[in-house]
Each structure stands twice: as structure tokens, then as C-alpha cells.
Amino acid sequence: MASPSDRGQRAGTVLEMWNRQVHYYLGLYFFVSLWLFSLTGLLLNHPQWALSRIPNDANPEYAIAIEPTSGDTDLARARDIVRQLGLKGEIDWPQSAQAPGRLDFNVTFPKRAMQLSVDLREGRATVRQIDRSLWSAVRITHTFSGSRYNTPGMYRDWLLTSMWVTAMDALAAGLLIMVIGSYYMWYQLKTKRASGWIALVAGFLSCGWIVFGLA
Amino acid sequence: MNGAGKTLYRWTRDLHLYLGLFVSPFLVAFAVSVFFLNHAKVDTSAVSSIATVRDIAVPAGMERTQGREAVDLARKIVDQVGVTGEIGFVRYLGKERRLVIPVSRPGVETVVDVDVSKRTAVVSRRITSVMESIAYLHKSPGPHNAVLRGNWFWTRVWKWLTDGTVYLLLFSSVSGLYLWLTIRAERRVGLVLLGAGAMTFVAFLYGLAI
Numbered sequence: 001m002a003s004p005s006d007r008g009q010r011a012g013t014v015l016e017m018w019n020r021q022v023h024y025y026l027g028l029y030f031f032v033s034l035w036l037f038s039l040t041g042l043l044l045n046h047p048q049w050a051l052s053r054i055p056n057d058a059n060p061e062y063a064i065a066i067e068p069t070s071g072d073t074d075l076a077r078a079r080d081i082v083r084q085l086g087l088k089g090e091i092d093w094p095q096s097a098q099a100p101g102r103l104d105f106n107v108t109f110p111k112r113a114m115q116l117s118v119d120l121r122e123g124r125a126t127v128r129q130i131d132r133s134l135w136s137a138v139r140i141t142h143t144f145s146g147s148r149y150n151t152p153g154m155y156r157d158w159l160l161t162s163m164w165v166t167a168m169d170a171l172a173a174g175l176l177i178m179v180i181g182s183y184y185m186w187y188q189l190k191t192k193r194a195s196g197w198i199a200l201v202a203g204f205l206s207c208g209w210i211v212f213g214l215a
Numbered sequence: 216m217n218g219a220g221k222t223l224y225r226w227t228r229d230l231h232l233y234l235g236l237f238v239s240p241f242l243v244a245f246a247v248s249v250f251f252l253n254h255a256k257v258d259t260s261a262v263s264s265i266a267t268v269r270d271i272a273v274p275a276g277m278e279r280t281q282g283r284e285a286v287d288l289a290r291k292i293v294d295q296v297g298v299t300g301e302i303g304f305v306r307y308l309g310k311e312r313r314l315v316i317p318v319s320r321p322g323v324e325t326v327v328d329v330d331v332s333k334r335t336a337v338v339s340r341r342i343t344s345v346m347e348s349i350a351y352l353h354k355s356p357g358p359h360n361a362v363l364r365g366n367w368f369w370t371r372v373w374k375w376l377t378d379g380t381v382y383l384l385l386f387s388s389v390s391g392l393y394l395w396l397t398i399r400a401e402r403r404v405g406l407v408l409l410g411a412g413a414m415t416f417v418a419f420l421y422g423l424a425i
Contacts, residue, residue, distance in 0.1 A: 024395050027388065028405045029412035034388055036416065038381045045377055047361035110423045137424035144423065149255040149350065160422050165253045167419055172249035179239045179246075186232060199236040207240040210373055211349055215322025 016188060023181045026174045033171050040142035054136040058115075061128040069120065074098050078105050079157070081118055081125060089114070090146040090158045109158070110137035110144050216397075224397060231390040238383040241376065248353040251346045259324070263342040268296045271334045277314065278307050278331065286366050289316045296338050298325050301367040304360060319355075320369070321348035 043052040066084050069077040078091055081103065089109035098104065103118040115128040132140070145165050146156035156162050186196045216224065272295065274288040285305040293302065293316060300320030307314055314329040321343075328337045343351065356364040356374050365371045395405050 021401075024391060024401070024405065025408050027391050028395065028408040031388055031392065031409055032413040032416045034384065038384050042378065042381050044358045045356065045374060045381075047358040047364075052358065111425060134424055138420065141420065141423055145253050147253065147256075149252060149257050149347070150259045152256065152258070164419055164423060167415070168249055169253060172246040175242055175246040179242055182235055182239065186236060189232075192229075192232060195233065196236050199233040200239065203237040203240045206376065207244055210352065210369065210376065211244065211321055211345070214320055214369055215348060 016185075019181045019184055023178055023185065026178050030171055030174050033167070034175075036138065037142060037171070040139050043139050044142060051135070052139070054132065054139065056113075056130055058128045058130045061126055063124050063126045066118065066123050066125050068123065074103060077120070078103055078116075078118075081116065082107055085116075085125065085127070087114060088158070088160075090144075090156065090161050093154060095151065095153075109160070110140040224394075227390045227393055231387060231394060234383050235387050238380055238387070241380040242384065244349050245353055245380070248346070248349040251350045252353060255346065255350070257343075257347060259341065261341065262339045264340045266338045266340075268336045268338060269334070271295055271329060271336050273314075273329065273331050273334060278309070278312075283362050283366070286363050289314070290366070292316065292329055292336065293318055293327055296327055296336050298327060298338060299367070300325065301355070301365075301370045302363070304363060319351060320367070321352055 043049065046052055064085065066081055069080045069084075071077040071080050075091070075093065078093070082089075082091065087107050089107040089112065092106035092108050094104060101119065101121045103116070103120060105116055107114045107116060111132055111134075113130040113132075115130075117126045117128075118124070119126075141164070144161065145168070146154075146158065146161035147165075148154055156165065183200075186192060189196075271292060274291050277285070277288050277292075280288055285307075286302045289302055289305045292314070293299075298318050300318040300323065303317040303319060305314060305316055312331040314327075314331060316327040316329070318325045318327060322345075324341045324343060326339045328339070330336070352373060356370050365374060395401060
């Protein structure tokens with residue numbers, strides 16, 4: 001019969017093995033997405049690079065008749081217009097108040113941005129459409145969440161945005177698990193502890209100085 | 216594995232460990248702020264303090280300058296009212312002869328509103344939470360107003376650090392791939408996960424970018 005210390009040792013070995021496997025399985029699963037966010041992060045950090053530029057040339061605008069809109073609020077009416085026109089994407093609502101009888105808003109997703117100017121009395125929507133290259137669209141996915149923390153009243157309203165945000169959350173959670181797991185793995189290596197502490201403390205000091213020191 | 220192979224393995228493993236440990240606090244900051252950026256809502260109209268500063272020396276030509284030059288002149292005003300940080304932009308309201316200068320740094324968002332005629336400045340400060348500070352850094356310096364960005368020394372330092380974080384992360388992922396490949400028993404499962412991750416991502420990109 002195994003003694004309590006043997007059982008403890010075995011549990012430790014199993015935990016170590018699981019932790020190691022979780023570390024590289026998560027790393028492999030998120031490998032492509034990590035590269036995409038890293039590269040697009042670099043592009044966001046260097047807007048002067050040719051690869052970072054996002055052309056905003058609109059196609060010729062066109063007008064289209066719409067049926068009387070349904071809904072109690074401007075946003076509900078905007079959703080109805082989006083449905084009528086068969087558009088897809090996130091409704092980007094302006095911060096300024098809407099003029100009476102009019103609705104001006106954008107419908108966007110990384111590949112396309114549509115600026116809608118709707119005359120509710122005339123029953124006419126004018127649409128300016130901006131099509132983006134695949135590269136520009138990929139770059140936009142980095143920041144595409146349908147919500148801004150400092151913009152009240154801006155919420156996600158497209159299913160695909162919510163799914164994308166969940167994927168971004170999962171990547172962030174996966175990274176955190178990998179980092180915590182890596183601390184455990186490093187700490188098990190007694191010969192690397194001292195040198196590891198130096199690297200870790202250097203990282204914490206440089207990051208902590210910016211986050212807390214400047215405040 | 217021959218001698219050179221063993222040396223390469225050892226070096227890769229050690230660099231993966233030490234560089235990974237160094238960059239890990241930055242990764243934690245970026246990862247944690249993702250949840251804030253995706254889900255939080257902050258009332259930015261709630262000001263922590265308001266102060267009025269008199270006898271402001273407004274640099275000559277301030278009303279006519281634009282772009283980086285305007286930011287450099289605005290720095291002289293911002294220094295007088297004891298505010299430090301990255302100047303977002305400079306807006307001149309001609310009719311009212313007012314200058315509006317938002318200034319940000321981790322932990323504090325400030326708006327300096329200068330009445331050019333009266334030579335007074337109203338300084339409104341909003342203290343931000345730790346999470347909002349980290350989220351601010353996550354987005355800093357950012358792609359907008361590229362000509363103006365990095366007008367504060369620490370923003371430039373942060374830009375170098377974020378670049379370094381990306382390069383170290385790319386190195387960690389490639390070295391991790393190499394270390395995984397040396398474990399033959401894990402190759403099949405690893406390949407399935409690598410493929411599954413790539414497929415998931417391609418599916419999202421197809422929906423969002425095609």
C-alpha cells in the first residue's frame with residue numbers, strides 16, 4: 001500500500017505532466033491567432049508603415065427606397081433598416097443626437113464599412129460603402145469588438161462580433177493559463193530558480209514602472 | 216540528437232524560459248486588459264478634480280499652428296499647469312478663443328481648457344482605475360494621429376517595450392514549436408491542435424474579413 005508521501009509525490013508528478021501538456025497544447029492551439037494578434041499589434045504600433053495603412057476610399061454613393069420603419073427607438077428603427085437592406089455588420093451609433101426625421105449611422109465589419117444617411121419622411125436611404133482589402137480587414141479584426149469602454153451606449157449587436165469577442169477572451173484566458181503554468185514549471189527547476197527570478201523581476205519592474213510608477 | 220543538436224536544444228530551452236519569464240508580466244497586462252477592453256464601461260464624464268490656473272503664458276502663434284508644432288507649443292502650457300503625459304491633440308475654438316488640450320498617462324486623464332483672452336486654464340482631472348490604466352497602455356500609442364503620437368517620453372519608451380513584447384512573444388512561440396517537435400510522442404496530438412486552432416481562426420477570418 002502506498003504511503004501518504006508516495007501518493008503526494010505521485011499527485012505532484014501527475015500535476016506536473018498535466019501542466020506541461022496544457023502549456024504546449026494551448027500554445028499550439030493558439031499559435032496562429034497569437035501570430036495574427038502579434039503582427040497586427042505591430043501594425044497598430046507603427047501606423048507609418050506602408051502595410052499599416054487602411055484606405056478609406058468610398059465607392060460612389062447610392063440611394064435606395066425603404067419601407068416605413070418599425071420600432072420604438074432610433075436604434076430599433078436603424079436595425080429595421082439594416083434588415084430591410086440586407087446588410088450585415090455591427091451598428092456603429094454616433095454620439096451626437098439624431099436630427100428629427102433622420103437617421104445617420106454606420107454599419108461595419110472588418111471587410112466593409114457602410115455609412116447610412118436615412119431620410120425617414122422620404123423613405124430613402126443613402127449609402128456610402130467602403131470596401132477594404134483582406135489585409136486591411138485582418139488588421140481591423142485586432143480592435144473589432146463592437147464596444148468601447150469609454151463610449152456609453154455602444155454595445156455589440158451582431159452575433160459574429162460576440163463570437164469573435166469570445167474568441168479573443170479565450171485567447172487572453174489561454175495566455176494567462178500558459179503564463180501561470182510556466183511559473184510552476186520554472187519553479188520546479190531548482191537549478192534555474194535564481195536566474196529565473198532575475199528575468200522575472202526584471203520583467204515585473206519594467207512593466208510595473210510604466211503601469212504603476214507613472215500614475 | 217548529435218552534439219550540435221543538443222546545444223541548440225539547450226539554448227532554445229533556456230532562452231524560451233528566461234525570455235518568457237521576462238516578458239510574462241507584459242503578457243499578463245495585455246491579456247487581462249483584453250477583458251476590460253471587450254466588456255467594461257466607464258463613465259468618463261465623472262471628473263475627480265477641477266482647478267483653475269491664472270496668468271498662463273500662451274506661446275505666440277498658438278492659434279495658427281497645427282499638428283506636431285501645435286503639440287510642442289501646447290506642451291509649454293501643459294507644463295505651466297503641472298500636468299504631464301501624452302497630449303492627445305490640440306483643438307482651437309476660434310470664436311471663443313479657447314484651446315482644449317487632452318493629456319493622458321496611466322492613472323490620470325486630464326483636460327486643459329485654456330481661455331486665451333483671459334490667460335486662464337481650467338484643469339479637469341479624472342483618476343482612472345488600474346484596469347483602465349492597463350487598457351490605456353494596451354491601446355497606446357495606437358494608430359490614430361500618428362504624427363502626434365509619442366510626444367511624451369514615456370509613450371516612446373512604452374512603444375519600444377510593446378514592440379519588444381511582440382518580438383519576444385514571436386520568439387517564444389517559435390521556440391516553443393521547436394521544443395514540442397522534439398517530443399515525438401506528442402506530435403500527433405499537437406498537430407491536431409495546431410490544425411484545429413488554425414481552422415478556428417480561418418473560419419472567423421472568413422466570416423469577418425471576406
